[in-house]
Amino acid sequence: MMKILQITAYYPPSLGGIQTFVQRLSQYLAERGHQVDVLTVNTDHAPAQEAGTSGIRITRTPLDLNLYRAVFSRSFAQKLMSASGYDVFHVHIPFHVGLETAVLAARRNRTPLVATHHGQGLRGSPLYTMMAHTYSWFSQNISLRGVDVPVFLTPSYAHSLNLPAVVQQRMQIVRTGAEVQQFSAGGMGTAIRQTYNIPASDPLILFVGYLGKSNRYKGIDYLLKAFVSVRQQSANARLLIVGGGDWLPELQTLAERLEIADRVIFAGPVENGRLPDYYAAADLFVLPSISGPENSPVVLFEAMASAKPVVATTIPGVVDIVKHEETGLLVPPKDVPQLAAAITRIVQDKDFRQRAGRYARQHTEQYTWKHCAQQMEQIYQARAMNKPMVGTLS
Template identity: 40%
Template structure:
C-alpha cells in the first residue's frame, strides 16, 4: 500500500504530531507499506530526506506563517498532483492543508483519512477569531467529505462540537509507544550526576516543547507547586526537559520563587538521552491547563518507563491516566492539589512503585504499535473498499 502522510509539522520540529507521524510511518513500513511524508519546511532544513527504504519525507517551501497557520504554494501544487497513492492520511489541525487534501481526494478518487490531534492554542485576539471561524465553518465542512476521522481518545472526540453526519465517521485508534526504547530497565544514574542531583533528591519530571505557542502546558503552575512542596519536603527538585522561548520566562519565575537551584532546565536533550531522563525521575507531571493538550504522548513514555504520572484532568488526557491506578488526575491550574498529589507519591514509595507497575501493564495491554498498526491496515483497506478499490 502506498500511503501519503500529510502533516503541517515534522522533524526537526518537535511535538506530538511529529512523533506520531514518524512512529506511525516507520511501523507501517515494517509491514511492507511505502510511506511518503508531505509537510511544510518550517525549520528551513533539507527538503528531501530518506528515513528508510520505505519511508521518505518531502518538505515544501514555506511562503507565509502566522502563529501556527502555514501557507505553502509548493505544498498546494504537490498535493493536487499526488495521484499515485492508495491513501491520503491528513493530520490536523492543518488549516488549508485539510481543504486542499479534500480537493485532491475528489480529483484523484483517493480515499482520505484524518487524524484529529487537537485544537490550536489561542494567540492574540485576531488569531483566536480566525481560528474559531475556521474550526466552526471551514474545518467542519471539509470533514463531511473525508472517509474516516480518527481520534486518539473517545473523551476528546466527544468534547468537540461536531454534527451527527461527521460523528458517524469517527473511529478511535490509540497511538503507541516504543517499549524497547522507553523501559523500566533503563538506568538514569549517569544523568543524575550530569544534572547535579544527589542520591537523596526526589525528582519531578516534565517533558515538552516550551515554544510560545505552548503556554497551555502549564509549566508555570508546576514551578509554583514545587514552591509549596519544598516547604514540606526540601529534597524534591524539578527537571524541565524542553526548549523554546518560554524557558526565559520560566527561569525568571523560578528566580522570583527562589528556586533557581531547585528547578533544572535541560534544553538540549538528545533522543538517545531522553529515555534516561524518565528513568531517573520519581514522578512525571503534565500540568496542562487547556484543551490543546488532547493526549500527551509523553505520558505514555513515562508510563512505559515504569513511572507514576500526574496530569490535569482534561478531555483526552483523562483517558490515558487512570486516576488512582497509574497515578493521579488533578484540576487544571490547581497548584495546591498538584503539590499534594506529588507529595503523596514522593512520601509513599510503595504507592509510587505500584502506580509504576500498573503504568507498564497498561502500556503493554493498550499501547503497543504492533497492534495499533493492524488497526490502521484494516481502516485503510476499509476506506479503499468504500471508494471502489478492493484494498490490499
C-alpha cells in the first residue's frame, strides 16, 4: 500500500475534465488499497474537510483569488509545504504557482513528484492571456525540470510543446480514462429529446463543455457560424449546447444575430450523472477547438463511448484520439465551411454515421480508468520504492 497525495486546483463538486480525471484516478487507486488524499482549493463552497468515496480524504483550502479560473490560495501553499510522509506527490497542471509549490514541497520532504500536464495556461483578457502564456513557457521549460516523472496524455500534445531534453527523457504517456460502461449503457436519449421538444427524426448535434470566456479557444462561435450552413442543407437539424459560463450570453446573442436561435438550445450546466442521457439523444458530437493543444478532452471519450461519431479539429492531442474517416471527421481549426461540410455529411449519411459510431465505441475500450490507474500505479511504485508510509496533512 502507498500513501498518495493528489494536488489539484479543482476537484468536484467543481465540474471539468481535470476534476473528473483526478476524482476517477483517486477512486480507482483507493479501491486498489492505497491511501489517497486530495489537496485542492475550495472554489465551490464545499466542505473544507471531506471523506470521499473509497476512503479518499479531501482537504479544501480557502480561495484567495480566482482570476479567469486561475486560482490562488495562501493556505494551500502552507498545507502543501507541510505535507509529510507521503510516498508520492502527484500534481495536476495547469495550476498557476501550484506546480512550483509542489516542486519545493517535494524537495523539502524528499518525496517523489509526478506531474500530469492536462493543458496549457488559461485564456482571458489580452493582458492575462499574455501572462498565462508566459507562465506556461516557464512551467514547461523551467518548473518541469524539478519533476521526477512528467506525465502527458497524448504523444502529439507532448511533442507540440517542444519540451527540454531533460523533461522528454523523463516523461511518460498515460492514456486518460473514460467511464466507458457508464456512457455505453445507452442512456435516456428519448427523455432528453422530449424535454427540449426535439422530434426523433430531427438530427441533433451536441457540444458539451465549459462556456467561460477563458474557453474561447473551444470555438463555439465557429460552430454556431457553421450551423448556419448545416441548416441550409438539413432544415430540421438542431444544435444542443451543454454548459454554463460567462461567455454564454455572448453566444446566445450571436445565435440570434445569425438567425438560428430557434434551432439552437443552450441547456446550461448539466451534472456528470445526467450527461449519458444527453449523448444518447444526439446523432453526433462536435469539438470545434480553434487552438491548442487540447491534450486529451474527456468529452471526446464520453461521446465515443456513447457510440457517437465526432467532428473535431486537427490540433495536437485531438488527432491522437479521433481517427479521420473511422471514428469521425477532422477539419482544420477556424475553417467554418469545412466544419459545416463535415457536420452535414454525418447528418445526411446514415451508414457512415452508424459505422463511425460503432468504431468510436470500440476505440474507447483502450481508454478505461482502470488501465489509466494501473499505469499511474506502476509509475508511483517505481519512484516510491522503500519509502515510509505515514502520509499526513497537518
